[in-house]
Amino acid sequence: MDRKKFLKALALASLIPVPFRLPGNVDLPGSGPCRTQRDAEGPYYRSDAPARDVIETAGTPLRIDGRIVRSNDCSAPLEDAVIDIWHCDASGNYDMKGFKCRGQVSSGTDGRYSFTTILPPPYGNRPRHIHFKVRAKGYPELTTQLYFHGDPNLKNDFARNAASERVITLATENDGLHKGVFDIYL
Numbered sequence: 001m002d003r004k005k006f007l008k009a010l011a012l013a014s015l016i017p018v019p020f021r022l023p024g025n026v027d028l029p030g031s032g033p034c035r036t037q038r039d040a041e042g043p044y045y046r047s048d049a050p051a052r053d054v055i056e057t058a059g060t061p062l063r064i065d066g067r068i069v070r071s072n073d074c075s076a077p078l079e080d081a082v083i084d085i086w087h088c089d090a091s092g093n094y095d096m097k098g099f100k101c102r103g104q105v106s107s108g109t110d111g112r113y114s115f116t117t118i119l120p121p122p123y124g125n126r127p128r129h130i131h132f133k134v135r136a137k138g139y140p141e142l143t144t145q146l147y148f149h150g151d152p153n154l155k156n157d158f159a160r161n162a163a164s165e166r167v168i169t170l171a172t173e174n175d176g177l178h179k180g181v182f183d184i185y186l
Helices: 002-011
Strands: 061-069 081-084 102-106 114-117 129-135 142-148 178-179
Touching: 081 114, 102 114
Parallel strands: 061 178
Antiparallel strands: 061 114, 081 102, 081 129, 129 142
16 A cells, blocks of 8 residues: 555545543543533633523423443443533523523433523524533533534534534423433433
8 A cells, every 4th residue: 555545545544433441451540432512611611600400491401310330331320420411591691600401410320311401592693502611520521511402503503523422302291392302422
C-alpha cells in the first residue's frame, strides 16, 4: 500500500469508535458500547443549582424520567449520580442571576431519576433542548443535551449531529403534560 492510501485508511479508521480496554478486557468507566454522546456545556451553565424535582412551572408542562446506567454493560444502574439540569425559560432566556429553569436531581438505587419542568422553546436556530451534566463516583463527568423529535430546527443547528438516543419522542397526557424518557449511559 502506498503512503497516501495508508494515511487515508489510518485517518478513516480513527473515525470508528472503539472502546479502549484495559488488559483482561476490562472497560474503563464511560467507555462502553452504549455511552451517551457528549455535548458542549454552552455559555449558560451555573454551578450550585438547588436540589429539586420540580424545576419550572411557567410554560408547557414536561416530565422527564430516565435511568443512569453503566455503559460497560448497558444495563447496570448507577445510584447516587447527580444530574444537573438547565434550560431556557418559556421566553427563550437563560437566568444567569438566579436558578430559574435550573435544578439537580439524584438517581436512586435502581438508577432512576425524574423531574418536572417545562418544554423549552426553540430560539434562533437552536432546537428545543435541555442541558444535563451528570456526575457519578468513579466516572468522568458527562455534559450532554436532550432534543425532541419533530423539532424543525434539529436540521439547522449543530444538534443535527446529535446521536438518535438524545432525540426523544414525547407523549402527551389528557391534562397536557408532555412525558419523555431519557436514559443516560456513563
